[in-house]
Amino acid sequence: xxxxxxxxxxxxxxxxxxxxxxxxxxxxxxxxxxxxxxxxxxxxxxxxxxxxxxxxxxxxxxxxxxxxxxxxxxxxxxxxxxxxxxxxxxxxxxxxxxxxxxxxxxxxxxxxxxxxxxxxxxxxxxxxxxxxxxxxxx
Numbered sequence: 555x556x557x558x559x560x561x562x563x564x565x566x567x568x569x570x571x572x573x574x575x576x577x578x579x580x581x582x583x584x585x586x587x588x589x590x591x592x593x594x595x596x597x598x599x600x601x602x603x604x605x606x607x608x609x610x611x612x613x614x615x616x617x618x619x620x621x622x623x624x625x626x627x628x629x630x631x632x633x634x635x636x637x638x639x640x641x642x643x644x645x646x647x648x649x650x651x652x653x654x655x656x657x658x659x660x661x662x663x664x665x666x667x668x669x670x671x672x673x674x675x676x677x678x679x680x681x682x683x684x685x686x687x688x689x690x691x692x
Contacts, residue, residue: 555628555647555648555649555650556628556630556631556650557626557627557628557631557632557633557650558631559647559650560626560633560635560644560645560646560647560650561644561645562635562642562643562644562645563583563584563585563614563642563643563644563645564583564641564642565577565578565583565616565640565641565642565643566583566641567641574641576640576641578614578616578643578666580666583614583643584614584643584645584666585612585614585645586612586614586668587668588666588667588668589667589668589669589670590666590667590668590669590670590671591664591665591666591667592665592667593618593662593663593664593665594654594662594663594665595661595662595663597622597657597661599657599659601657602653602654602655603653603654603657603663604625604652604653604654605653605678605680606651606652606653606676606677606678607648607649607650607651607652607676607677607683607686607692608648608649608675608676608677609648609649609674609675609676609677609692610648610668610669610675611648611667611668611669611675612645612646612647612648612667612668613645613646613652613665613666613667613668614643614644614645614646614665614666615637615643615644615646615654615663615664615665615666616637616640616642616643616663616664616665617637617638617639617640617643617661617662617663617664618640618662618663618664619640619660619661619662620638620657620658620659620660620661620662621636621637621638621656621657621658621661622636622637622638622654622655622656622657622658622661622663623635623636623637623654623655623656624636624637624644624646624652624653624654625652625653625654625655626646626650626651626652627650627651627652628649628650628651628687629651629683629684629687629688637663638658648668648692649687649692651677651680651683677692
């Protein structure tokens with residue numbers, strides 16, 4: 555996979571005087587069947603989350619509150635997606651190095667995954683990731 559395979563996805567926004575409503579559906583806004591949902595919150599200032607790649611897991615990330623940067627790297631190119639609205643998200647296919655940085659106060663990242671949690675799906679060392687990419691194994 556390449557950084558160019560990542561993309562921002564608009565999420566439906568239904569405006570209402572009582573407050574807006576947005577939603578996502580698997581295989582529509584989220585381009586895969588959802589097998590896992592989790593959220594990241596209370597991140598101390600200056601901390602970074604992620605810092606890994608997946609062999610098989612695709613992700614879709616939404617900033618439900620606050621803002622943060624999703625940094626994606628394919629070993630040759632890096633791209634930063636700033637998420638700061640709850641009516642769009644970013645799709646990240648497997649095989650890319652990813653991290654989340656620059657969390658604002660009270661930010662909330664909602665993440666959807668295409669496979670159940672499996673620690674063996676992760677690549678935790680960037681050098682190992684680069685070797686797997688060069689060998690065509692990720």
